[in-house]
Amino acid sequence: MSQHFDVICVGGGAAGFFTAINIAEKIPSLKIAILERGKEVLTKVRISGGGRCNVTHACFEPNELVKFYPRGEKELKGPFNQFCSGDTIEWFEKHGVELKIEEDGRMFPVSNSSQTIIDCFMNASAKAGIKILTSQSVQSLYHFEKVEEDFWKIDTQHDKFTATKLVLSTGSNPKMWEMLESLGHSVVAPVPSLFTFNITDKRIKDLPGVSALATVKVKNTKLEATGPLLITHWGMSGPGILKLSAWGARILAEKKYQFAISVNWLNDTDLAEAELLLKSLKQEHSKKIISKKSPFDFPNRLWEKLVIAAEIGEDLKWADLSNKHIHNLAEQLTEGTYQVSGKSTYKDEFVTAGGIDLKEVNFKTMQSKLHPNLYFAGEIVNIDAITGGFNFQNAWTSGFIVANGIF
Secondary structure (H helix, E strand, O other): OOEEEEEEEEOOOHHHHHHHHHHHHHOOOOOEEEEOOOOOOOHHHHHHHHHOOOOEEOOOOHHHHHHHOOEOOOOOHHHHHHOOHHHHHHHHHHOOOOEEEOOOOEEEEOOOOHHHHHHHHHHHHHHOOOEEEOOOOEEEEEEEEOOOOEEEEEEEOOOEEEEEEEEEOOOOOHHHHHHHHHOOOOEEEEEEEOEEEEOOOOOOOOOOOOEEEEEEEEOOOOOEEEEEEEEOOOEEEOHHHHHHHHHOHHHHHHOOOEEEEEEEOOOOOOHHHHHHHHHHHHHHOOOOEHHHOOOOOOOHHHHHHHHHHOOOOOOOEHHHOOHHHHHHHHHHHHHEEEEEEOEEEOOOOOEEEEEEOHHHEEOOOOEEOOOOOEEEOHHHEOOEOOOOOHHHHHHHHHHHHHHHHOO
16 A cells, blocks of 8 residues: 655655655645654754764855856756855745854854754754654656656655656665666766875875965866865865865776876965075075975975975075075976875765756756656755765755746
8 A cells, every 4th residue: 555645755865855744834734744764854954064964155246156056057947047156045044044154155054063054954844743654765767647647656665656746856776877877867966076186296295284375286187276275194185175176076987087187375476486586595595495485385394395306405595595496496386296096975965966967857846857757856866066065055955946936
């Protein structure tokens, strides 16, 4: 015997809950269920932002906001004009959660705890009478379409369900993508996004924790990003590297994560300008030992390593710096090449580039163009963003759009 619902949201994460709650608040009489394959719901919300939940980003112009999405920039313009970051803040405030803006623009609950967001969703869904069913791994989907009848049949390993409307918010779930492919949808093959670079290099050895603002380029490509770069035990991380990995997700996968990067520790200063800078420092600090103090805005420990890499003796004074030394040091500062061999996933923020082909989704409603009454929310489609609350904003916006156009 199958259970029937007006709406079933498959996937008990951020997008699934936000969609279900918004539908229920719009039409309270509907019978709605969330099916979650795991034993718990909202697990990614719990661990996101180091357990604080980076809800959104303080970027309030749709045309600016879309620029943070390596995949989905064009498609999200319309949706963001309907529901943007400011609407997210308002929605959470209305539901008793106040958000705060941090210096880098990321937004968190004032409580600094992801539990606040989880409690908000659990309370709102309970109030709306949404049924939350866990340990329900979907095994098959079938669209039953006849003149008088049109519904979705969903079988899990334990139960059978039918739904008038079906929302899929399962994120990067290969099994769900396979099912959708069998229904005729095209899936862009998934590759990792938001990862750090594994680098073994004596210039950064023993420097974990050292951070600097830098511009990083992937050699022989057009990929480039500027941002804080963090040296780690295994290589390089930080917003600058994560940004590069997001924009370069496909290219770097094709390279099997074996490639060279060029790091400019002076950011927008080029080689020739760096040489001039070093010549003026030679005049200014002639009696001082070069390796002792970094004249630039990054730590002494890193400066010392770059000086050694430029083949400058540890006790050499600025006055004794030759033109060859100057060139070598300028090169290390602005064009140092580092070999990347492999990647590491960034903390617990699993983000994948890939999913349902964007051409097969109607972005006015988030409905499938192939099947009526089938909707998508969140990362199940081929949309992903850099780190900073943008992936959650896509979940909120797509969920809101589904809720707005589902009935």
